[in-house]
Amino acid sequence: MNLDLDIVPLADWLPQFQKPLLIAGPCSAENEFQMLSTAGQIARFYPNAIFRAGIWKPRTRPNTFEGIGDVGLEWMRAVREKTGLLTATEVANAEHVEKCLKAGIDILWIGARTTVNPFSVQEIADSLKGVDIPVFVKNPINPDSQLWAGALERVNNAGIKKLAAIHRGFHSFDNGPFRNSPKWELAIELKTACPQLPVICDPSHISGNPDLIPYIAQKAMDLDMDGLMIETHIDPSVALSDAKQQVKPIQLKEILDDLNIRSSTIDNIEFKNKLEELRCIIQKLDNDLLELLSKRMTISSQIGEYKRDNNVTILQVAHWKKLFEESLNTGNVLGLPEDFIKGLYQLIHDESIRRQTEVMNFKKK
Ligand code: PEP
Numbered sequence: 001m002n003l004d005l006d007i008v009p010l011a012d013w014l015p016q017f018q019k020p021l022l023i024a025g026p027c028s029a030e031n032e033f034q035m036l037s038t039a040g041q042i043a044r045f046y047p048n049a050i051f052r053a054g055i056w057k058p059r060t061r062p063n064t065f066e067g068i069g070d071v072g073l074e075w076m077r078a079v080r081e082k083t084g085l086l087t088a089t090e091v092a093n094a095e096h097v098e099k100c101l102k103a104g105i106d107i108l109w110i111g112a113r114t115t116v117n118p119f120s121v122q123e124i125a126d127s128l129k130g131v132d133i134p135v136f137v138k139n140p141i142n143p144d145s146q147l148w149a150g151a152l153e154r155v156n157n158a159g160i161k162k163l164a165a166i167h168r169g170f171h172s173f174d175n176g177p178f179r180n181s182p183k184w185e186l187a188i189e190l191k192t193a194c195p196q197l198p199v200i201c202d203p204s205h206i207s208g209n210p211d212l213i214p215y216i217a218q219k220a221m222d223l224d225m226d227g228l229m230i231e232t233h234i235d236p237s238v239a240l241s242d243a244k245q246q247v248k249p250i251q252l253k254e255i256l257d258d259l260n261i262r263s264s265t266i267d268n269i270e271f272k273n274k275l276e277e278l279r280c281i282i283q284k285l286d287n288d289l290l291e292l293l294s295k296r297m298t299i300s301s302q303i304g305e306y307k308r309d310n311n312v313t314i315l316q317v318a319h320w321k322k323l324f325e326e327s328l329n330t331g332n333v334l335g336l337p338e339d340f341i342k343g344l345y346q347l348i349h350d351e352s353i354r355r356q357t358e359v360m361n362f363k364k365k
Pocket residue numbers: 027028054058110111112113138168205
């Protein structure tokens with residue numbers, strides 16, 4: 001993927017920036033007490049946090065709580081005045097943008113259900129022309145990194161340089177224990193294509209419940225992400241949206257206290273040399289692996305020729321099963337997890353069959 005964005009670094013427009021940037025607050029603004037009490041507790045522990053709350057909520061079904069609407073913007077202003085926290089909310093169209101700008105919201109974000117739609121993103125981008133406000137772009141619901149990149153480009157093309165991406169997980173048919181499958185590789189792809197783009201992880205929407213938040217938050221930190229967005233509510237049990245995944249401010253503190261924040265590099269020559277030495281070993285081993293795989297595939301092709309000459313089918317299920325089980329056992333002895341061996345063998349077997357099919361269908365002259 002190529003992604004060339006013109007970005008102002010976080011630290012330049014957010015002087016108090018310290019990794020991880022924390023965005024905390026309820027899924028939705030519900031009432032003034034909920035907003036001020038939640039924000040008050042967050043500010044006590046994290047005066048540099050950004051306070052989030054949804055004013056207009058994109059809900060899957062109608063007749064559920066679709067957000068408190070304009071009055072919530074007044075509560076946001078009260079939060080800012082009483083706690084000093086910066087405020088952030090989701091915008092899904094030009095009217096939302098206009099109202100937020102009027103109300104003095106500090107940061108806007110585009111939600112996952114909006115990022116999927118280039119018309120909506122373009123409408124928001126057009127409404128931001130000539131405005132200097134930070135915009136964060138959540139990944140689209142479906143695992144499509146191009147759509148995510150495209151939304152960031154549209155906003156950037158409109159002149160917004162205070163930009164960040166929010167990784168909130170993707171809808172997939174196999175979400176595992178998560179509400180939204182993290183598919184870390186897509187966030188890594190974005191970060192690799194545009195290293196200057198800050199990426200913030202939203203463990204709440206990935207996890208769908210508080211139990212998994214620490215694991216996701218730690219993993220995000222280990223992948224060198226820049227911040228965390230964690231839904232925090234003074235009393236999650238009565239929340240009008242996403243009640244199951246929100247945490248109390250005290251839980252937020254526990255989660256953050258337990259995080260191990262490692263730096264992406266250190267200025268120590270001994271450390272750098274040792275790391276370089278280990279990386280060289282890995283590189284050599286990777287080359288050896290590729291050479292071995294190439295040799296293995298050459299033998300696969302030879303087997304294909306042999307089967308073709310003797311009119312035998314490519315796939316012999318019993319033999320494949322035996323080979324696979326033996327490899328699982330060997331992997332087990334060598335300390336390699338079963339899932340890893342399964343994935344690896346699937347790839348090797350697919351390529352082996354592809355080669356044999358090629359050989360089989362190549363007529364001997
Ligand atoms: C939210 O942040 O409450 C929200 C609606 O998130 P998403 O767009 O990630 O679903």
